[in-house]
Amino acid sequence: MSLTASPEQTPTGPPESDSGSPARRSARLGDRIFAGAALGAGLLIMVVLAGVFIFLLIQGVPGLSVDPSTYGQGFDNFWSYVAPLLFGTIFISILALIVAVPFALAVALFISHYAPRRLATPVAYVIDLLAAVPSVVYGLWGGRALAQALKPVINWLGDYLNWIPLFKGPASPNGQTALTAALVLGVMILPIITAISREVFAQTPRLNEEAAIGLGATRWEVIRLAVLPYAKSGVIAGIMLGLGRALGETMAVTMVYSSSPKFTLNIIGDTSPQTIAANIANNYSEATPDKQHVLIAAGLVLFAFTFAVNFIARWAIGRGERNLAR
Amino acid sequence: MAKSIDITDLDIYYGDFKAVEGVNMTIKAKAVTAFIGPSGCGKSTFLRSLNRMHEVIPGARVEGKVTVDGQSLYDSAIDPVEVRRRIGMVFQRPNPFPTMSIYENVLAGNRLNAKRMPKATADTIVEKSLRGANLWNEVKDRLGKPGMGLSGGQQQRLCIARAIAVEPEVLLMDEPCSALDPISTAAIEDLIHELKSDYTIVIVTHNMQQAARVSDDTGFFNLKAAGQPGHLVEFNPTKTMFTTPDNPDTEAYISGRFG
Ligand SMILES: Nc1ncnc2c1ncn2[C@@H]1O[C@H](COP(=O)(O)OP(=O)(O)OP(=O)(O)O)[C@@H](O)[C@H]1O
Numbered sequence: 001m002s003l004t005a006s007p008e009q010t011p012t013g014p015p016e017s018d019s020g021s022p023a024r025r026s027a028r029l030g031d032r033i034f035a036g037a038a039l040g041a042g043l044l045i046m047v048v049l050a051g052v053f054i055f056l057l058i059q060g061v062p063g064l065s066v067d068p069s070t071y072g073q074g075f076d077n078f079w080s081y082v083a084p085l086l087f088g089t090i091f092i093s094i095l096a097l098i099v100a101v102p103f104a105l106a107v108a109l110f111i112s113h114y115a116p117r118r119l120a121t122p123v124a125y126v127i128d129l130l131a132a133v134p135s136v137v138y139g140l141w142g143g144r145a146l147a148q149a150l151k152p153v154i155n156w157l158g159d160y161l162n163w164i165p166l167f168k169g170p171a172s173p174n175g176q177t178a179l180t181a182a183l184v185l186g187v188m189i190l191p192i193i194t195a196i197s198r199e200v201f202a203q204t205p206r207l208n209e210e211a212a213i214g215l216g217a218t219r220w221e222v223i224r225l226a227v228l229p230y231a232k233s234g235v236i237a238g239i240m241l242g243l244g245r246a247l248g249e250t251m252a253v254t255m256v257y258s259s260s261p262k263f264t265l266n267i268i269g270d271t272s273p274q275t276i277a278a279n280i281a282n283n284y285s286e287a288t289p290d291k292q293h294v295l296i297a298a299g300l301v302l303f304a305f306t307f308a309v310n311f312i313a314r315w316a317i318g319r320g321e322r323n324l325a326r
Numbered sequence: 327m328a329k330s331i332d333i334t335d336l337d338i339y340y341g342d343f344k345a346v347e348g349v350n351m352t353i354k355a356k357a358v359t360a361f362i363g364p365s366g367c368g369k370s371t372f373l374r375s376l377n378r379m380h381e382v383i384p385g386a387r388v389e390g391k392v393t394v395d396g397q398s399l400y401d402s403a404i405d406p407v408e409v410r411r412r413i414g415m416v417f418q419r420p421n422p423f424p425t426m427s428i429y430e431n432v433l434a435g436n437r438l439n440a441k442r443m444p445k446a447t448a449d450t451i452v453e454k455s456l457r458g459a460n461l462w463n464e465v466k467d468r469l470g471k472p473g474m475g476l477s478g479g480q481q482q483r484l485c486i487a488r489a490i491a492v493e494p495e496v497l498l499m500d501e502p503c504s505a506l507d508p509i510s511t512a513a514i515e516d517l518i519h520e521l522k523s524d525y526t527i528v529i530v531t532h533n534m535q536q537a538a539r540v541s542d543d544t545g546f547f548n549l550k551a552a553g554q555p556g557h558l559v560e561f562n563p564t565k566t567m568f569t570t571p572d573n574p575d576t577e578a579y580i581s582g583r584f585g
Pocket residue numbers: 340343345363364365366367368369370371372383
């Protein structure tokens with residue numbers, strides 16, 4: 001109930017009650033066109049995804065039961081062949097997440113809540129630019145520049161921290177290790193996690209932040225009380241997108257280290273675990289038709305695994321939101 | 327410990343826009359001071375400058391002097407976070423923390439001050455604060471449920487409980503009853519009467535009867551014209567304001583003949 005009316009407030013006209021007016025009808029047409037377009041786009045994505053899946057299925061299933069010699073030495077069936085590859089994929093991706101997530105969240109919080117706007121915009125821009133660098137360039141940079149730079153670090157880890165299984169050594173002389181690849185992958189998935197996190201951080205309702213500020217919360221306490229709980233599901237979604245990118249990334253791994261399909265936790269050694277994507281890229285061009293089926297079958301495993309990860313993440317996010325709602 | 331607040335020549339800005347101009351007043355300790363005035367005249371803005379909430383908006387600043395018991399609030403040696411712990415605030419719209427239970431919402435401020443507190447102490451604070459805000463009977467059986475599951479009016483009382491749980495020196499309330507039914511409103515008014523013996527209370531309200539019922543002093547804010555800064559027209563004991571105001575504008579506003 002305001003007693004003074006500001007001049008900007010123009011009197012609102014009578015509500016349009018004539019539902020049959022041309023304007024209303026065209027609005028409804030617009031509605032229908034948009035709904036149709038949205039439905040079409042959604043269906044198209046489903047069709048493309050199904051197409052990829054069917055291709056993998058048709059081409060890959062024969063790979064499950066080819067002559068054991070096709071898998072290579074030491075493997076007598078498909079699962080023993082793909083298991084170390086899947087292990088390598090997950091292992092490297094998790095290492096990349098360990099590198100990227102804390103950094104991404106810190107940068108996102110810096111951009112959304114700490115930096116003055118003058119600084120926040122350029123920092124955000126630079127991080128976004130990282131996403132535009134082709135992965136081949138990351139691969140080259142990782143295999144040469146970063147590997148060189150990491151040599152002393154790797155040696156030090158091998159000398160002093162070799163009681164930790166990850167750093168068991170012996171340290172690789174050329175620096176081209178799983179650790180190097182994980183760092184490169186971490187840099188590659190940083191932009192997507194940062195971008196999504198900073199968006200959700202920035203969307204924290206003003207109301208919730210003021211509730212915390214009004215209680216005398218410091219900036220970090222405001223983040224802990226109001227920002228993080230609100231942003232949790234969005235941040236998880238961002239991490240999952242980053243993980244998806246890491247799981248499927250080929251170049252960074254192929255170009256950084258020479259690998260072999262084996263189980264090892266040692267990330268500073270000469271031979272590091274192979275990933276599915278890198279294995280396909282390495283072998284596809286000179287593969288026999290049988291071997292091609294095997295490689296595609298490995299791709300199918302990666303597809304299924306990525307799908308499962310996303311599915312579980314959705315479920316976790318949904319559960320979080322249901323808790324929030326009630 | 328209740329404190330009095332002295333305001334001298336206070337101008338409040340949002341960037342280049344001067345929202346409030348030239349306020350002088352003394353808010354008495356252990357009394358209720360009410361602010362009334364038309365929408366947009368700067369009551370919330372002024373209230374928020376009293377616990378340094380105003381400056382969290384980018385570009386927002388104040389000029390002039392605010393002293394709490396002789397201590398200058400905007401002194402460079404004063405930590406605004408500390409100020410907000412001592413001068414509590416209830417906002418115009420209820421804002422419980424959505425992920426926290428009712429219990430944890432009440433304790434949110436206390437947890438900032440002391441991380442660990444015995445369960446018994448915490449229980450006592452929760453019950454006392456919720457009783458104070460007249461919410462205890464409605465929620466005592468579901469303290470573990472999220473605060474967002476309450477009705478709007480219940481949420482507002484939860485926010486009041488959260489504000490009084492830390493026993494602030496001054497309690498600022500911005501239209502705390504605008505979302506409440508008459509019963510809850512009466513309960514809040516009773517609460518304000520009780521709190522008055524320990525706290526300094528400042529309340530913004532659009533409800534003249536409420537201002538007349540609960541307050542000892544009343545300030546009337548107004549705008550000269552739209553786009554102009556708001557200013558304090560009259561500040562007097564509530565009794566004077568509602569019977570023989572100094573300013574004809576005050577009388578016009580209070581009696582509903584305005585604009
Ligand atoms: N965040 C902001 N940024 C810029 N201007 C603002 C902001 N908040 C308020 N203002 C302006 O400051 C003036 C005073 O607003 P304020 O919210 O203090 O009014 P109020 O008296 O509390 O009104 P109401 O009774 O409707 O709550 C208004 O002109 C408003 O547009």
